[in-house]
Amino acid sequence: MGNYIGKNEKRVEDPRFIQGKGRYVANLSLPDMAYVAILRSPHAHAKINSINTDAAKAMDGVIDVFVGQDLIDGGVGQMPVIWQLPENKVPVRWPLTPDKVRHVGDSVAAVVAEDAYIARDALDLIKVDYEILPATTGAEATTGDGKPLVHDEIENNISYTWGLGDKDACDKAFEEADHVIEVDIENQRLIPNAMEPRACAAQWTASTEEMTVWTTSQNPHIIRFGLSAVTLPEIPEHKLRVISPDVGGGFGSKIFHYPEEIILPWVAKRVNRPVKWVATRSESFMTDSQGRDHVQHCKMAVTKDGTITGLHVELYADMGAYLSSIAPLIPTVICITLFSGLYKIPGIWGHTTGTLTNTVPVDAYRGAGRPEASFLLERLVDMAAKELGMDPIEFRRKNFIPKDEFPYQTPVAFLYDSGDYHAMMDKAEENAGYAEMRKNQEDARKEGRLVGIGVCGAVEASGYGPAATVGALGFYGGMWEHGAIRVHPTGRVTAFTGSHSHGQGHETTFAQIIADKLGIDVADVDVVHGDTDLVTQGMGTYGSRSAAVGGEALVNAATEIRNKLVELAAHLLEASVDDIVYDDENGKVYVKGVEDKAKTFGELAFAAYSGHSLPEGMDPGLEEAAYYNPGNFTFPCSAHIVQVEVDKDTGETTIQRYVAIEDCGNVINPMIVEGQILGGIVQGIGQALFEHGIYDESGQLVTGSMLDYTMPRADNLPMIESDRTETPSPSNSLGVKGVGEMGTISSTPAVVNAVVDALTDYDVTHIDMPLTSEKIWNIINSNGG
Amino acid sequence: MSLWEKITNFLSSGYTEQAAAVPDAPEAEPETSNDSLSRKENGMSYTISMTVNGTACSGDVEARTLLVDFVRDHLELTGTNVGCDTSQCGSCTIIMDGKSVKSCTTLAVQADGSDVTTIEGLATNGDLHPLQQAFWDEHGLQCGFCTPGMIMAGVGILNENPDPSEETIRHNLEGNICRCTGYQNIVKAIQSAAQSTKGAA
Amino acid sequence: MKLEREYCIDQPIDLVWDSILNPDLLAEILPGCKSLTALSDNHYKAEIEIKVGPVKGAYTSELTISDIRPPSGYHFEVRGIGTKGHMSGGGDIALTEKDGLTVLSFCAEGNVSGILARVGQRLIEAAGKKLMDQGFNNFQEKMAEGAYA
Amino acid sequence: MQPSKFEYRKASTLDEAVSLGGGEADYLAGGHSLIPAMKLRLSEPSTLVDISGIGDLKGISRDGDTIKIGALTTHSEVASSGVVNDGCAALADAAGMIGDPQVRNRGTIGGNVAHADPASDYPGILVALGATIVTTGRSTAAEDFFTGLFETALGEGEIVTEVQVPATGDGTGAAYSKFFNPASRYAVVGVGAVVTKSGGTCESCRIGVTGASDHAYRATAAEEALSGSDLGDEAIAAAAAKVADGGEMMSDLSASAQYRAHLCSVMASRAISEAASRA
Structure with missing residues (x-):
């Protein structure tokens, strides 16, 4: 055990944030910088007959105006889809659409002006002659006969179909089932709304033909690759620097390659000035890739003793108007593979149809396919328990994968690494005082109050992912991670990671890992991320992968450093390498049994650089780079118990207690881990109770601002009682599992289960989210009780 | 200062500059204050002056210039963020004449x-x-973007009530949205600041 | 958005029927109508300025009337292109006689696009009703004045 | 977000403000109704006349049984005012439910009533309280002041100068109950109730409703039903059920007309019960 791993270190990134010194892209100011504003389509579907930019170009302070064809003629490439499924049909998508708009917010023209106010004024002067076309919406409805086609070449608006599981075993389970539980679920469209709107800036240095792009991305290296390889080939990769400095939240929505990341550098080179674009929140609503939006037809086979034997899901996933960067992954590979949940289910079959509509593209959003899986599964489990008259915890326990069966191979591809689901649920039950909770619920019901208790248990695959596996499943790249450690001659350390922090606190946790692995003071370690010139390679942060993959890459680099130091110490102390002890706790290296025959870390670092006395064949210097390609995913899990009360008069739901147990393996910084859990839980509560991106029939986004799109606020929530069990992951040396999304994956079904439980007297088995007060009141009002 | 400290200071400062692609905002230049709003000849520019963080400053703005843009772009104080355009998120909260x-x-x-x-x-x-x-x-923060607004809202809350209950804090954060933390540690931070201020008083 | 209104007009049905096909009268009763010109039979172009609270918008609209069933009703389609977005919709106007009075029923469905659709949800329906009521109040007044009798 | 260009004029006296107003000019007080609309360019006034510097329009005082609130008084000043809390706590409560603390610190009562947003809180409670809206031209009862969707009795160039509220006397209680829009925090429905008791009986009452219809209105049918009743649960429920009768219910994403009507009765029951308990 080291000095830092497992302990609460206050975050080193915080002093800049709490003093208003965050380095967000919007804060960037460069000499002679111009501003870009982008004209967005007000229509969901329309042909562009013509665009007249004359008046805008003639305006004082306007530098230039560009339309889609300008960029195409200027050599930009189509927007790539970097996760593809067999035989999927990929719609054509340009950074600025030249001929047809396909969703509200589709990009039409770009204005470059002296300041943001002038750029905005100029947008009003661009005249676009639109021929409005009928629009299509609805994940399943869009496949119907006679629906308008979003892309003429893609029949029935179906981009792909994909299935996974053992269909025969599934069919057999339903033939033999005593009970079949069925439900149709709409897992609604969500709008990520990271608090920092997306932004992009670009600077062209003509003399050296170098381009720098600042962007609010979760993975700047992938953006660099996408630009130089596909979308902006005029800038070769070695002349392109992509910087994602401080990024104000992502939740998946900043993974993707966005049009502005192409438009800005292209424009910067054309006007030969640095340029900046910062999204308004309105633009975020209609251009950030959105989340969820499934229609799921589900059924579960159960025997009369309460054993789950089969699960069958036919799923329609709305992809929006185009395929966003990794969109095909979300409702398929990452979703169906989790249909086994925490349970032993022999017969599982899932099938997805990915469809196109005249709406904003849909892609990964916190949880990304996994909340959609856990929701349907945990709803079905609750419904099954109710039908069998079993307590929902008792029913779950009966079907849990026992801890001695790990690693456990599910029928849907994954090999779960480790877990002790019974112990986790025991702790949840104990912390909640579940028996007492149920008793109080009975008392409340006698008083006519609608109190409900919801339970959820879920697992996810995090730490994406083994390169060969993700490659076989459709990803164009690898999902390894890169880490490098540069020990300075003074013994101080700069570490470089390809992971990207946009709130996760990597500068702190990665420093803790390195400090322990090298036996040095955590304050002597600085962690660098988010700059492709400083960090040579990287895959970025998403899929709860940073600690399990990025952390391991740094462990590998640290191990290389240690090996070199041991060899150097052996040489300097005139001892055999085998006799050298690396004292992690005290940051020194000594000869076994002779502790005062030692060298400090700093002395060794200096010796490595002075080069005065090195072992034969050893080069001077002390820096090592490493990659880590995980052998498996990690499988964190959680158990949540929540108590709600529904106001009979208004239908409003109040969360009274929230008890959460998370198992994310070993923990590097408990404070940060808890922060991730709390934030994740609240985001999941948002889906359950409030959030809904609604499009009307004409494809207008009618929840296009924070006036109508509800997100949780401080006064919607109780103090969440969060705790952990720790089942180390055998998949990596740190024993860690991902934690960023687990809270979200479990909290959504937990809350819905609780509300359905509260309404038990009203003949309701399922309610589609969000559980708005009106929806609940309608149930109370029409079902009479 | 020892040689060691000098060397390490040099190393760390050198690195910081390299990584800090976005320059820190310079302190606002003290300028002479103008007593009253004066309209300039071209009819669209107005000279305003105010005290910002204890320093008198003035500038020429269009009438439509938002205060947040004046603070961020004219005074180069970029700590105040913009998170929405409908007055819902509170990222841009500042204290003006004692009020948030x-x-x-x-x-x-x-x-x-x-x-x-x-x-x-x-x-x-x-x-x-x-x-x-x-x-x-x-x-009480993760990505840090809502944080300046949250802290300033917290200042407003404690200005009104130095010892607020959890409920009061939660209610008075209704004008600020955080997407990362789930608010819990923000509430705790404001409670804790109230306690520490009380202890110091 | 769906709008359904019913107005009772103290005039004989034939007179009401003639009036609701009279472009000059339509120009006067459409809220905010600055001009209305006939492009062809039953096809009009209107310049409309609408103000609801702080929101002002100018629309260039086209109105097409079809399925004309004297004196019981017609179908209409309207499409407007404006500074604050576009609007489109269609519906039916039906006249029935009741105790010597004329009941005018209006049933329409429409969509608004652009910024109004995205941020103005809570007010769009109320604004639509308000404009309808305004229009028919104007209509009633004009009818009462006998201006088009 | 950048508003369109406009000319800005700052008035230092009421006379100056009146002379600068009219036509395409809008008055600017706190700006918390207008500026958001201007940022989205839904509103593009050619001139803004800033009246926030007019000293005559500030302050809260009590003159006999009348509480006088200057038009430029902010919502937070009303919410925390000793005069208002002593004389009419329900008004302070309602002011404290508007928007959020930052909005309450800038938004003004005059700007709020002049804007006449259908989901605004003040109109509901002011109608219930029998408040008077004083303008540069005249005094108008609140129930006559709010005439339609964003429409008031204000004429062109007319400015709200003061809101006068009768203090609740002995035997009278008032309360405001609100169902919040979860996103915008506007009132989906807000009901203000004033109940005067004599013995155990409701001698008289006034009920004002906001959010439900396109403008604030008095629920006279409910008032009649409650007057003379014993203020028991049944009497309150029966009266509350008539609250929606006074207006045509709006319908939007947050509440259908039917649900709004229901919320009217729930909020009314709560407001009436609270008012009765304070009487």
Whole structure:
């Protein structure tokens, strides 16, 4: 055990944030910088007959105006889809659409002006002659006969179909089932709304033909690759620097390659000035890739003793108007593979149809396919328990994968690494005082109050992912991670990671890992991320992968450093390498049994650089780079118990207690881990109770601002009682599992289960989210009780 | 200063500059204050002056310039963020004449003659404000983007009520949205700052 | 958005029928109508300025009337292109006689696009009703004045 | 977000403000209704006349049984005013439910009533309280002041100068109950109730409703039903059920007309019960 791993270190990134010194892209100011504003389509579907930019170009302070064809003629490439499924049909998508708009917010023209106010004024002067076309919406409805086609070449608006599981075993389970539980679920469209709107800036240095792009991305290296390889080939990769400095939240929505990341550098080179674009929140609503939006037809086979034997899901996933960067992954590979949940289910079959509509593209959003899986599964489990008259915890326990069966191979591809689901649920039950909770619920019901208790248990695959596996499943790249450690001659350390922090606190946790692995003071370690010139390679942060993959890459680099130091110490102390002890706790290296025959870390670092006395064949210097390609995913899990009360008069739901147990393996910084859990839980509560991106029939986004799109606020929530069990992951040396999304994956079904439980007297088995007060009141009002 | 410290200071400062692609905002230049709003000859520009973080400053703005843009672009105090355009999120919260206000919903000309404090002006002589310290101690932030607004809202809450209950804090954060933390540690931070201020008083 | 209104007009049905096909009268009763010109039979172009609270918008609209069933009703389609977005919709106007009075029923469905659709949800329906009521109040007044009798 | 260009004029006296107003000019007080609309360019006034510097329009005082609130008084000043809390706590409560603290610190009572947003809180409670809206031209009862969707009795160039509220006397209680829009925090429905008791009986009452219809209205049918009743649960429920009768219910994403009507009765029951308990 080291000095830092497992302990609460206050975050080193915080002093800049709490003093208003965050380095967000919007804060960037460069000499002679111009501003870009982008004209967005007000229509969901329309042909562009013509665009007249004359008046805008003639305006004082306007530098230039560009339309889609300008960029195409200027050599930009189509927007790539970097996760593809067999035989999927990929719609054509340009950074600025030249001929047809396909969703509200589709990009039409770009204005470059002296300041943001002038750029905005100029947008009003661009005249676009639109021929409005009928629009299509609805994940399943869009496949119907006679629906308008979003892309003429893609029949029935179906981009792909994909299935996974053992269909025969599934069919057999339903033939033999005593009970079949069925439900149709709409897992609604969500709008990520990271608090920092997306932004992009670009600077062209003509003399050296170098381009720098600042962007609010979760993975700047992938953006660099996408630009130089596909979308902006005029800038070769070695002349392109992509910087994602401080990024104000992502939740998946900043993974993707966005049009502005192409438009800005292209424009910067054309006007030969640095340029900046910062999204308004309105633009975020209609251009950030959105989340969820499934229609799921589900059924579960159960025997009369309460054993789950089969699960069958036919799923329609709305992809929006185009395929966003990794969109095909979300409702398929990452979703169906989790249909086994925490349970032993022999017969599982899932099938997805990915469809196109005249709406904003849909892609990964916190949880990304996994909340959609856990929701349907945990709803079905609750419904099954109710039908069998079993307590929902008792029913779950009966079907849990026992801890001695790990690693456990599910029928849907994954090999779960480790877990002790019974112990986790025991702790949840104990912390909640579940028996007492149920008793109080009975008392409340006698008083006519609608109190409900919801339970959820879920697992996810995090730490994406083994390169060969993700490659076989459709990803164009690898999902390894890169880490490098540069020990300075003074013994101080700069570490470089390809992971990207946009709130996760990597500068702190990665420093803790390195400090322990090298036996040095955590304050002597600085962690660098988010700059492709400083960090040579990287895959970025998403899929709860940073600690399990990025952390391991740094462990590998640290191990290389240690090996070199041991060899150097052996040489300097005139001892055999085998006799050298690396004292992690005290940051020194000594000869076994002779502790005062030692060298400090700093002395060794200096010796490595002075080069005065090195072992034969050893080069001077002390820096090592490493990659880590995980052998498996990690499988964190959680158990949540929540108590709600529904106001009979208004239908409003109040969360009274929230008890959460998370198992994310070993923990590097408990404070940060808890922060991730709390934030994740609240985001999941948002889906359950409030959030809904609604499009009307004409494809207008009618929840296009924070006036109508509800997100949780401080006064919607109780103090969440969060705790952990720790089942180390055998998949990596740190024993860690991902934690960023687990809270979200479990909290959504937990809350819905609780509300359905509260309404038990009203003949309701399922309610589609969000559980708005009106929806609940309608149930109370029409079902009479 | 020892050689060792000098060397390490050099190393760390060298690195910081390299990584800090975005320059820190310079202190606002003290300028002479103009007593009243004066309209310039071209009819679209107005000279305003105000005290920002204790420093008198003035500038020429269009009437439509939002206070947040004046603070960010003219004074280069970029700590105050813009998170929405409908006055819902509170990222742009500053203190104006002792009260928390949304600087994205205030025209710069409306702030003429006022006393403004932004997140950059909260620490005194390098010492963090109790709320800044509490947000750090209680892990009250993750991505940091809503944080300046949250802290300034917290200042507003404690200005009104130095010893607020959890319920009062939650209710009075209704104008601020955080997407990362689930608010819990923000509430704890404000509670803790209230306690520490009380202890110090 | 769906709008359904019913107005009772103290005039004989034939007179009401003639009036609701009279472009000059339509120009006067459409809220905010600055001009209305006939492009062809039953096809009009209107310049409309609408103000609801702080929101002002100018629309260039085209109105097409079809399925004309004297004196019981017609179908209409309207499409407007404006500074604050576009609007489109269609519906039916039906006249029935009741105790010597004329009941005018209006049933329409429409969509608004652009910024109004995205941020103005809570007010769009109320604004639509308000404009309808305004229009028919104007209509009633004009009818009462006998201006088009 | 950048508003369109406009000319800005700052008035230092009421006379100056009146002379600068009219036509395409809008008055600017706190700006918390207008500026958001201007940022989205839904509103593009050619001139803004800033009246916030007019000293005559500030302050809260009590003159006999009348509480006088200057038009430029902010919502937070009303919410925390000793005069208002002593004389009419329900008004302070309602002011404290508007928007959020930052909005309450800038938004003004005059700007709020002049804007006449159908989901605004003040109109509901002011109608219930029998408040008077004083303008540069005249005094108008609140129930006559709010005439339609964003429409008031204000004429062109007319400015709200003061809101006068009768203090609740002995035997009278008032309360405001609100169902919040979860996103915008506007009132989906807000009901203000004033109940005067004599013995155990309701001698008289006034009920004002906001959010439900396109403008604030008095629920006279409900008032009649409650007057003379014993203020028991049944009597309150029966009266509350008539609250929606006074207006045509709006319908939007947050509540259908039917649900709004229901919320009217729930909020009314709560407001009436609270008012009765304070009487």
